[in-house]
Amino acid sequence: MMRTRPLKVALLGCGVVGSEVARIMTTHAGDLAARIGAPVELAGVAVRRPAKVREGIAQELITTDAKALVSRGDIDVVVEVIGGIEPARTLITTAFEHGASVVSANKALLAEDGATLYAAAEKHGRDLYFEAAVAGAIPLIRPLRESLAGDKVNRVLGIVNGTTNFILDKMDTSGAGYSEALDEATALGYAEADPTADVEAFDAAAKAAILAGIAFHTRVRLDDVYREGMTEVTAADFASAKQMGCTIKLLAICERAADGRSVTARVHPAMIPLSHPLASVREAYNAVFVEAEAAGRLMFYGPGAGGSPTASAVLGDLVAVCRNKLAEATGPGESVYTQLPVSPMGEVVTRYHISLDVADKPGVLAHVATVFAEHGVSIDTVRQTGKDGEASLVVVTHRAPDAALSGTVEALRKLDTVRGVASIMRVEGE
């Protein structure tokens, strides 16, 4: 049974993702109608530059007045792909006030103030879906919110930023330094002119906040996520990683504490063993491991960005939200019932790989080892190499709270026999 009155969709933003959403809505109109049970119609497209020619989109649908579009009152679903905090937040809440459900790809806004969006959706009995906000086309939000709704997720570990994975992959395979690899990523269109959001891991941190909140049924905001970018990763770090049988990835890690009373969320470069499935995630691909009590270890892999993959995720949500609308129902809303607090980075249990430049004389290792012991950090392996009065000491620790590990490093810096801390990197995935 097909309803003949179409559902009306307003599109906010018509860039790489938005134009692809509009294109597929037109070219696959029949399939979408059959899957929804009613046709969907593009009722308006809000853009900043109305004069730009947009193939396949009727000029009369174009408007610069996004506020008026979402306030029309006859819009069933608003698709928000403009990004950023404002005006996106106001437009989304206005859309809910006027009876629309919302499909968004806006990770920054969801991580910054998801609670406001969820509250507006619930108040007006509408849906807020955002599969496209994390890891592009890879189904991740829906599996976490729905498929694993009967399970207990303990850990989410993943590569959620394609730009930085491309850069790290280039550094790994070609021996290039960071700048050189970034240049290549920029030339190929994988990195933006201003790569800050990617390379300083703001993008990955926003995704970690969203994933942690959903996985642990608690509220996690961007500010709760410990964040370290990957601009200081060097070719020497990759060489060290190789000696350990590892590579380096920028990882988003969300964990439930061992006692179950808190959670942590963090994004930083880390060494992972080459045998770990995440180690072989190449180029701009994304992959996320989910460890759940009953399900065990699951992995989701695919293209994490790009117009078409992101549009696929948006359209999957659009179909779901339209179905809900026809059924006069809503999908899952915010689930924060556990109210688990987010612990600071100092409480995260991890391992450090530390490279020290030290004086090449007897007793240095004893000094260094004493500092570790004083901080309650147990050493796994030490490798010492030296020449011409200078030596380097590579220490890999056992697992310890990050505060103890960083305290150890601070104390090492003060040792007379330690000339400098060449690099510190966490070791994960073992």
Next chain:
Amino acid sequence: MMRTRPLKVALLGCGVVGSEVARIMTTHAGDLAARIGAPVELAGVAVRRPAKVREGIAQELITTDAKALVSRGDIDVVVEVIGGIEPARTLITTAFEHGASVVSANKALLAEDGATLYAAAEKHGRDLYFEAAVAGAIPLIRPLRESLAGDKVNRVLGIVNGTTNFILDKMDTSGAGYSEALDEATALGYAEADPTADVEAFDAAAKAAILAGIAFHTRVRLDDVYREGMTEVTAADFASAKQMGCTIKLLAICERAADGRSVTARVHPAMIPLSHPLASVREAYNAVFVEAEAAGRLMFYGPGAGGSPTASAVLGDLVAVCRNKLAEATGPGESVYTQLPVSPMGEVVTRYHISLDVADKPGVLAHVATVFAEHGVSIDTVRQTGKDGEASLVVVTHRAPDAALSGTVEALRKLDTVRGVASIMRVEGE
């Protein structure tokens, strides 16, 4: 807002999966209630052997009369984990008639007669969910039915049977023959006493039918799936595969034809390149590639069987179905609007790796090559080795319709210079 009247769940079957479902419903009752919005209560458990002690399940819940249990009229959700065609089918349709929704893990029934189940669910306005029927805990049905609902899936390629993957992995890594590897799988509990359903690929074929139907929005039954077991794979095949930089996996492959007018579904052993992500799926793990027009290539990986993983999938569905019940809505039903026919195996385009025992004399290759040419099959590579008047010829073809390839093999068998066809295996994943 929490509803206080519990939703009532009837469990059909209390074996490895059922007992785990019951256990988690008890131990995680609070989480489930919070996620559903109402408590869930185990209202009855139908078993064959009522005398067996079942820890954590009150004796008064146990019944041998499954029919009476699903007909009670106060059951909200029936969880069917008994498997097989009957009595499962009658119990499920009876459950729908009495107002229950159904969560099933029954791949055989869904592949044999899913249409009857869907029709009963739709008639009574209830849900039929079955994430656990394919690939255990790996979210696959929901991503295909919902996440990719706005996309066009062109191919599903995966390892969907853990038992056979375990056996093939052992053969690959240890050089063991099939019988030896099967014995090990049996000893470790990965293979059943009668391994027929697994090793003859009935299990994988049922899953392929389910996946193809959902992926292509058409009806695909078990009989539509071309099926070859893996009992004839030999250590020599693995040696041949290695020479090609490949390994051997039992693959389920569902494809949309190039012209888009039909689909195919098949399960058979195949060589795949070691560089393909499926090549590194070890032991009893499952992994499925999905290729969609906009999303690109996605991979889903995890434990494909076992009590806990399967229970995780069942409980995820239970939460979804209970939420729908509270919202007086239903999730997606059968989607077969494309009505694409399933083409026979002969029309599948694939590649063959053929090992021939031939007479070691001049002109043999010319004879053989002529047969390929006569069938319109183009040769990619030929490798000839010979000693003592006997020779072996390994031919790898380019892509051609399976009918042309199998016709070629039949004609080769009739050549005087061909002593025998030592093995034939398809090559996939390139």
